[in-house]
Every structure is written in C-alpha cells, then in structure tokens.
Amino acid sequence: MPASPLDLRDIKGQETAKRALEVAAAGGHHLLMIGPPGSGKSMLAARLPGLLPPLDPAEALEISMIHSVAGLLHEGRLMRQRPFRDPHHSASLPALIGGGHRGRPGEISLAHLGVLFLDELPEFRRNVLEPLRQPLEERRITVARGTGALLFPAAFQLVAAMNPCPCGWLGDPADTCRCTPPLLDRYRARVSGPLLDRIDIRGREGRTLKEHWKDGLTTFLGMMCSGFPNMIYMNGPGSPSAFFSARTRASMSVLMRVVARLAG
Numbered sequence: 732m733p734a735s736p737l738d739l740r741d742i743k744g745q746e747t748a749k750r751a752l753e754v755a756a757a758g759g760h761h762l763l764m765i766g767p768p769g770s771g772k773s774m775l776a777a778r779l780p781g782l783l784p785p786l787d788p789a790e791a792l793e794i795s796m797i798h799s800v801a802g803l804l805h806e807g808r809l810m811r812q813r814p815f816r817d818p819h820h821s822a823s824l825p826a827l828i829g830g831g832h833r834g835r836p837g838e839i840s841l842a843h844l845g846v847l848f849l850d851e852l853p854e855f856r857r858n859v860l861e862p863l864r865q866p867l868e869e870r871r872i873t874v875a876r877g878t879g880a881l882l883f884p885a886a887f888q889l890v891a892a893m894n895p896c897p898c899g900w901l902g903d904p905a906d907t908c909r910c911t912p913p914l915l916d917r918y919r920a921r922v923s924g925p926l927l928d929r930i931d932i933r934g935r936e937g938r939t940l941k942e943h944w945k946d947g948l949t950t951f952l953g954m955m956c957s958g959f960p961n962m963i964y965m966n967g968p969g970s971p972s973a974f975f976s977a978r979t980r981a982s983m984s985v986l987m988r989v990v991a992r993l994a995g
C-alpha cells in the first residue's frame with residue numbers, strides 16, 4: 732500500500748467514470764464498471780479508497796486486528812488507510828470468503844471498511860461469486876470451521892469490472908465486436924442476476940464517446956444523485972442492455988430518453 736492514497740487527479744479524461752466513483756464514495760454504493768480493455772477500470776477502482784473519509788481510531792484498530800489475524804500486519808503497526816483488495820479471478824472460495832482449515836479471514840474481510848475490487852467479474856467461478864450475497868447484505872460473513880463457525884466483519888464496498896463481451900468491443904463505435912450471440916449469452920450468464928441486483932451503479936466507460944452525449948449524461952447523473960438511491964448510468968447507445976434485469980431495463984429506457992433530450 733502506498734504512503735498516501737492514490738488520487739483521481741492522476742487520471743486524464745474519464746469524467747463520467749470519475750463522477751460515478753465520487754458518487755459511489757459519497758453514497759457508499761457498490762459499483763460495476765463495464766468498459767473495453769484498457770479503458771482504465773483498474774486505475775479508477777484503486778482510487779476509491781482515497782475518496783472515502785479517513786479512518787477514525789476505532790476503525791483503524793478494527794481493520795488492523797483483522798489483518799493481524801491474517802498475519803498481514805507489518806511490524807505490528809496500525810493500519811492508517813482504508814484497504815484496497817483486488818483478488819485474482821482464480822481465487823478460491825476460502826481465499827475470498829475466509830475459513831479454510833486455519834480459519835483465516837478472506838479477502839472480503841481484509842477489505843472491511845475499504846474496497847473489494849473484482850476485475851473481470853465473469854471470470855470468477857460462480858461458486859465463489861454467489862456466496863458474496865450474504866456479506867453484501869449483512870456486512871459480515873459466517874464461515875464454517877470444523878464443528879463450529881467463525882464470524883468475520885465484511886463491510887466492504889464492492890467495485891466490479893468487466894468487459895462488455897468476451898472480445899471487449901461490443902457497442903464501441905471505434906471497433907467491431909466479433910462475439911457470436913451464444914458466446915455473449917454464456918458470458919452474461921456467468922454474472923448472476925441476484926449479485927447484480929446488489930450493485931447500485933453500473934456504468935460503461937467507452938473511449939470514443941461523443942462529448943455532447945457524455946455531458947448530457949453527467950448532468951443526468953448529477954440530477955439522479957439528489958433523489959434516487961439506485962442510480963444507473965450508461966454512456967453509449969449501443970450498450971449491452973441485455974445484461975440488466977427487466978426492471979432495470981425499464982428505468983434505463985426512461986433514462987436514455989431523458990439523456991437524449993439533455994444531449995439535444
């Protein structure tokens with residue numbers, strides 16, 4: 732972990748995604764970023780802890796204790812920054828959730844009071860993603876160990892990222908998607924609806940967007956902040972709306988019309 736938190740100012744452009752990060756930080760929202768390869772999703776995610784309020788002493792002690800149990804507290808020093816954990820998509824269930832034969836806290840507890848970043852979300856095994864539903868709701872996790880159970884705190888903010896399709900270019904005006912419909916269906920089916928329902932903001936950060944569209948969207952996002960707990964924004968007419976539930980698609984079509992009006 733660097734000495735000082737990473738700053739959004741280091742990132743050029745990506746105004747819509749930055750805005751979504753700020754909104755997520757202010758509202759404690761989980762975030763799913765959908766964008767082509769190389770659009771900076773990881774760099775953006777790593778900056779979320781720096782947007783969150785500083786830890787108070789009790790919080791610093793709490794996360795330090797969790798890291799100590801996991802054997803990750805360096806030289807016994809208290810942790811002063813909110814954690815950012817980015818487990819690889821090959822992570823096992825005990826590594827992510829906790830437990831195992833030594834009963835250690837998993838990545839979701841190491842991310843307690845900080846950020847859990849799951850890059851390439853559809854590449855995670857389904858049996859690893861599904862158990863995230865409990866901690867996302869209860870902000871803690873119970874893991875079986877031998878004859879008993881262990882309870883670890885897991886109040887993390889989830890940032891997930893994915894490509895819009897396996898090749899990465901679906902809906903991008905600058906390139907052409909080469910994925911077949913069955914391939915797209917399989918890719919989308921890997922991220923479960925119930926998990927997506929717990930993610931509040933979903934954005935799609937393209938690299939070649941028309942400025943007027945982006946501006947309209949930012950304006951709309953600002954309007955949504957004030958009154959709607961479940962915000963959705965997207966930034967391209969070719970976005971893969973099949974990702975989303977019927978309810979979400981309905982609110983999206985309203986949103987798209989308003990954005991189109993704003994964009995003139």
Ligand SMILES: [Zn+2]
Pocket residue numbers: 896897898899900901908909910
């Ligand atoms: Zn594709």
